[in-house]
Amino acid sequence: MNVAYPQSDFVSPQHTVEGFIKLVQDGFENPERRRGTVRVTVQDYPQLGFRARFADELLVDRPEGDYDADTEIKFPISTLELIFREFDIVDWRSPEIIGSTELAGDQSLAFLLAFSCLRPSDWTLQRFASVERLHRDRGYRNGVEVQRLNAPSQYQLLEAMEDSRPVIVSGLEPSPPCRDWSLERLEAEYGDVVVCMRSASDHVTMRQFVDELRTFENTPTKAGSSLEFKAYTEGSGLPDEMWANFGPMYFDAEDFVPPQLWLGSVATGVPATPLHRDPLTGFLFQVVGRKRLDLYSADQADLLYPYKSYNNYQKCWFQPDRPDHDRYPKAREAKCISVELHPGELLVQPAGWFHQVYALDSPTMSVSYFWRY
Numbered sequence: 001m002n003v004a005y006p007q008s009d010f011v012s013p014q015h016t017v018e019g020f021i022k023l024v025q026d027g028f029e030n031p032e033r034r035r036g037t038v039r040v041t042v043q044d045y046p047q048l049g050f051r052a053r054f055a056d057e058l059l060v061d062r063p064e065g066d067y068d069a070d071t072e073i074k075f076p077i078s079t080l081e082l083i084f085r086e087f088d089i090v091d092w093r094s095p096e097i098i099g100s101t102e103l104a105g106d107q108s109l110a111f112l113l114a115f116s117c118l119r120p121s122d123w124t125l126q127r128f129a130s131v132e133r134l135h136r137d138r139g140y141r142n143g144v145e146v147q148r149l150n151a152p153s154q155y156q157l158l159e160a161m162e163d164s165r166p167v168i169v170s171g172l173e174p175s176p177p178c179r180d181w182s183l184e185r186l187e188a189e190y191g192d193v194v195v196c197m198r199s200a201s202d203h204v205t206m207r208q209f210v211d212e213l214r215t216f217e218n219t220p221t222k223a224g225s226s227l228e229f230k231a232y233t234e235g236s237g238l239p240d241e242m243w244a245n246f247g248p249m250y251f252d253a254e255d256f257v258p259p260q261l262w263l264g265s266v267a268t269g270v271p272a273t274p275l276h277r278d279p280l281t282g283f284l285f286q287v288v289g290r291k292r293l294d295l296y297s298a299d300q301a302d303l304l305y306p307y308k309s310y311n312n313y314q315k316c317w318f319q320p321d322r323p324d325h326d327r328y329p330k331a332r333e334a335k336c337i338s339v340e341l342h343p344g345e346l347l348v349q350p351a352g353w354f355h356q357v358y359a360l361d362s363p364t365m366s367v368s369y370f371w372r373y
């Protein structure tokens with residue numbers, strides 16, 4: 001894997017674009033055998049634009065004259081430099097990237113290209129490898145009990161984390177106040193607070209967002225339609241004003257990366273978050289509605305077809321909600337552990353566990369934190 005990809009000193013725009021193309025081609029995977037054509041335009045340097053065609057490999061050329069494309073992507077050269085320089089941490093949803101990129105046509109092809117640019121850091125690779133070893137040694141793929149602990153001590157949590165065992169914490173009431181949250185209470189307490197939507201360019205107040213959620217909830221055709229059309233913050237930053245009620249538990253705020261907010265209306269029959277794993281231990285605090293998480297131990301990586309190219313989290317090609325066992329035959333053997341999280345409960349999910357998340361109720365709200373260590 002391309003962890004030690006040579007860094008560019010960006011001697012010229014051409015050098016940047018050629019390096020970017022190599023990054024995308026080396027990281028390209030196409031098990032779904034998608035076909036299509038993407039026109040990539042480099043703003044200010046039209047001669048450096050290129051055509052990318054999906055085959056078993058990614059074919060890149062610069063044809064003479066015009067051609068049809070399914071997807072159009074326009075970047076300034078500075079965005080390509082950013083991706084090329086920071087492929088191990090870059091987030092496509094960050095304002096620097098999403099705000100500078102123009103996208104039209106079939107977005108799914110653009111997303112596949114976007115993942116092809118990413119690479120895990122050495123640290124992430126080592127973390128996944130050591131967790132996989134531990135799970136294999138303990139036989140976790142044959143099942144592990146997810147305990148529900150009532151108001152455990154920090155020590156108990158550390159023990160579970162050391163064993164890489166997920167646990168559900170209950171009995172956290174009344175501090176922090178984790179019962180009886182509703183759209184009305186969110187509106188009353190945080191009406192003027194600014195909530196960032198995932199696209200980062202979208203900022204609305206909690207009052208506006210709650211209004212939107214009500215409309216959404218009252219329009220069943222919207223609520224049941226698709227993941228693309230949803231009123232969901234999808235892990236945007238938790239507003240500072242909400243820290244007092246939903247701030248980190250058990251450890252200091254400094255021990256966590258900034259918390260994320262998952263608030264919105266989602267279809268309950270499809271995953272709110274598709275199957276993936278994170279290199280850090282996650283704390284998921286459930287506030288409104290119930291959630292179900294389907295967990296797969298890390299020693300089942302060989303059965304779940306994880307992406308080759310990723311950085312901050314690793315998605316899987318296999319989708320348990322739409323199982324394609326002809327394409328992904330080994331997934332037949334994968335065993336999952338389903339856990340249900342209720343309002344006021346906290347799931348501590350050690351690094352490396354694959355998971356797929358369903359909202360069982362809509363609207364839903366959770367706050368998540370990643371432990372830094």
Ligand SMILES: [Fe+2]
Binds near residue numbers: 276277278282313355
């Ligand atoms: Fe996750």
